[in-house]
Amino acid sequence: MQASNSSRLLANSLGRRAASTIAPKYSQAVFSAALAKSPATLAKVEAELNALSGAIKASPQLDSFVTNPTLSAKDRASGLAALYAKAEGPRKEPVSDITKNLFSLLSENGRLTETQGIIEGFNELVSKHKGELKVVVSSATPLPAATLSRLETTLKQSQAAQKAKTLKVTNKVNPSLLGGLVVDFGDKTIDLSVSSRVSKLNNLLQESV
Numbered sequence: 001m002q003a004s005n006s007s008r009l010l011a012n013s014l015g016r017r018a019a020s021t022i023a024p025k026y027s028q029a030v031f032s033a034a035l036a037k038s039p040a041t042l043a044k045v046e047a048e049l050n051a052l053s054g055a056i057k058a059s060p061q062l063d064s065f066v067t068n069p070t071l072s073a074k075d076r077a078s079g080l081a082a083l084y085a086k087a088e089g090p091r092k093e094p095v096s097d098i099t100k101n102l103f104s105l106l107s108e109n110g111r112l113t114e115t116q117g118i119i120e121g122f123n124e125l126v127s128k129h130k131g132e133l134k135v136v137v138s139s140a141t142p143l144p145a146a147t148l149s150r151l152e153t154t155l156k157q158s159q160a161a162q163k164a165k166t167l168k169v170t171n172k173v174n175p176s177l178l179g180g181l182v183v184d185f186g187d188k189t190i191d192l193s194v195s196s197r198v199s200k201l202n203n204l205l206q207e208s209v
Helices: 005-014 022-037 039-058 060-067 073-088 097-108 112-130 145-155 159-163 194-208
Strands: 132-139 166-173 180-185 188-193
Touching: 022 039, 022 097, 022 112, 039 060, 039 073, 039 097, 039 112, 060 073, 060 112, 073 097, 097 112, 112 132, 132 145, 145 166, 145 180
Parallel strands: 132 166
Antiparallel strands: 132 180, 180 188
């Protein structure tokens, strides 16, 4: 299948360079290629990548595929076919050229291990494009919906939220926090966790010895 103009743009943007910070470059290239084609294409690629992200997290086989850089060309080809099947979704809609080209490049360049980072970076670019402010509330256990709603109401009063079109609050469970909350939004972090207080206490105790 001949690559579309948007797919060629993606390939030309990435080339075959190796770099430790490659994930953001892939994210930006995919976002730019999809946006340049149409808003509908951007939405389709977003849905495909998020479906793949969820499938990889849920499937040990797919996770092994993207995290094993030593696979043969034959194994990579069969693995890509399995990925595309997940991206098609229950309606079996054809996968976009942009998504296919992305994973072909990742496979060829030995960068499939960057998959989740690329998808996260892509989602951040999409959120910024939509005027969304993403807020991640980390807690030791899942928060009740009522608590998240109160937090959202409070955060809407912040300057960062007032500049955004929409506020998107998600709860991330991190048992190592022990208790309390860590709120990440924009370039700010509010650490109200028990683990942070314990760390500060330990530092004070060490300084007093």
